[in-house]
Amino acid sequence: GAGVSQSPSNKVTEKGKDVELRCDPISGHTALYWYRQSLGQGLEFLIYFQGNSAPDKSGLPSDRFSAERTGGSVSTLTIQRTQQEDSAVYLCASSVGGGSSSFNEQFFGPGTRLTVL
């Protein structure tokens, strides 16, 4: 079946512009995650959505970052007034669900490479 998809695959923007990154999770997966992968820094957790619960935004680096998930499916990560340090690969993942006593395996999309000039 279809995996997690992300768009665009690459985005080049100018400093100060806003950008939107999109994630389509695997059908039926209720949990959705955003991570950021900076050069040499590994993956950094940004935000987590589970069903209709309030998202966990604890990983968002600043108030310029926000995310929403419409209809419990597609998610959009928005970065306002982009800075050069926002340049990174933004990865989305989804899993069957959360809120249980067992960890749910996360499936990752190919990522969006963001370059801020």
Add this chain to the structure above:
Amino acid sequence: AQSVTQPDIHITVSEGASLELRCNYSYGATPYLFWYVQSPGQGLQLLLKYFSGDTLVQGIKGFEAEFKRSQSSFNLRKPSVHWSDAAEYFCAVGASGAGSYQLTFGKGTKLSVIP
């Protein structure tokens, strides 16, 4: 909070040689442990995972890993490396317990394979 250390930033091996990538974690209880591989321009693909039970886990592409609680380690191994294994490898830990979901990743080990 949990953490993961991958001590080797870059490893080079010859094709056909054995491979071991190191991973050490810090977590107060029994963790969930994962190894992911990321090929250039690709997303992360799960190689194997440890949740409980047998401490030696088998994964895809001929990889295996062993959970050693006493050493807080989860090293990845492969007996004979193929050129197509050249990629970046990430170890990750997930917290156990109700409602847990967050993965904490190491910074990755880049594997180069000499033909």
